[in-house]
Amino acid sequence: MLEGTKINTPSQVSSIFDIAKDTVLFLVLSCYYILESLFWTLVPNVLRPMKSLNGDIILITGGGGGVGRQLAIKLARLGAKVVLWDINKEALKKTCSALRDEGYEVYSYVVDLADRTAVYSTAQKVKIEVGKVDILINNAGIVFGETFLDLNDAAIETTYKVNIISHYWTVKAFLPDMISSGKGHIVTVGSVAGLLGTYRCTDYSATKFATVGFHESLFTELRAHGHNTIHATLVCPYYINTGMFDGVTPRLMPMLEPDYVAETMIDSIRKNEVNCIMPGSVRYLLPLKCLLPAKMCWDLMHRVMKGPQSMMELKKKPAVV
Numbered sequence: 439m440l441e442g443t444k445i446n447t448p449s450q451v452s453s454i455f456d457i458a459k460d461t462v463l464f465l466v467l468s469c470y471y472i473l474e475s476l477f478w479t480l481v482p483n484v485l486r487p488m489k490s491l492n493g494d495i496i497l498i499t500g501g502g503g504g505v506g507r508q509l510a511i512k513l514a515r516l517g518a519k520v521v522l523w524d525i526n527k528e529a530l531k532k533t534c535s536a537l538r539d540e541g542y543e544v545y546s547y548v549v550d551l552a553d554r555t556a557v558y559s560t561a562q563k564v565k566i567e568v569g570k571v572d573i574l575i576n577n578a579g580i581v582f583g584e585t586f587l588d589l590n591d592a593a594i595e596t597t598y599k600v601n602i603i604s605h606y607w608t609v610k611a612f613l614p615d616m617i618s619s620g621k622g623h624i625v626t627v628g629s630v631a632g633l634l635g636t637y638r639c640t641d642y643s644a645t646k647f648a649t650v651g652f653h654e655s656l657f658t659e660l661r662a663h664g665h666n667t668i669h670a671t672l673v674c675p676y677y678i679n680t681g682m683f684d685g686v687t688p689r690l691m692p693m694l695e696p697d698y699v700a701e702t703m704i705d706s707i708r709k710n711e712v713n714c715i716m717p718g719s720v721r722y723l724l725p726l727k728c729l730l731p732a733k734m735c736w737d738l739m740h741r742v743m744k745g746p747q748s749m750m751e752l753k754k755k756p757a758v759v
Contacts, residue, residue: 494573501521576626583755625670633724
């Protein structure tokens with residue numbers, strides 16, 4: 439259709455001038471961005487402008503336990519209308535009961551995120567029974583903790599379906615309404631294991647690496663098309679003490695507690711941050727992976743941090759067939 443359209447290409451001189459102009463503008467803006475970032479890093483949260491979540495409809499996948507449960511409780515206390523999705527019916531009941539005992543309204547749905555049809559049909563129910571989702575938190579995750587050759591095919595497929603492929607279905611279900619209303623927030627829960635390959639996690643780490651790419655590409659598309667009021671936040675926490683990594687004994691840093699992770703996530707959402715890495719010190723170590731020689735990185739991981747050794751104690755999860 440466009441094959442016969444004549445495209446006016448800029449002259450070489452004009453092109454060089456445009457590149458120079460854009461580069462100078464970028465450098466000037468970069469100084470502002472760095473100073474702005476330093477300023478807000480030093481300012482306590484109590485003095486920062488934080489968006490209100492009062493009245494917002496917030497959907498949390500994997501909301502029955504762990505970090506999802508803590509998010510639900512804390513968000514409800516901030517006045518949000520909480521919608522919980524989980525495959526674990528009993529866990530959902532406990533979380534909903536705790537919220538209702540405090541007098542909060544909560545909606546829950548038993549959903550298998552590995553089932554695309556179930557995700558779409560349940561999303562439609564939410565729209566009818568609750569309303570437009572303002573914030574989507576893709577929190578659900580699964581890990582089997584097997585070395586590559588011990589992972590069966592069903593476990594690999596389940597990990598991918600739950601940890602990343604389901605994000606496509608949930609975001610496709612709720613993003614159009616966010617764009618129509620001009621308000622929305624997509625929260626993608628990744629992991630530090632999605633920034634640094636982890637022993638006994640060839641499936642888990644790969645899916646969490648994929649969440650990083652998913653977030654960055656989605657963020658790029660939203661900004662490129664002018665949807666600046668639709669925010670996207672990537673959350674990459676270290677090991678969390680929820681039972682998912684039961685048995686792991688990190689050498690240099692203790693596991694994070696679900697309460698701390700949920701609180702930090704909510705602060706990040708309210709500040710419309712693009713990236714949230716926990717603990718913050720990890721973000722300063724990650725560049726070493728690219729800057730240092732590969733053998734040096736391995737020795738740091740194996741000899742000093744004892745990463746593989748600590749993961750050897752991970753308790754295996756029930757096999758999937």
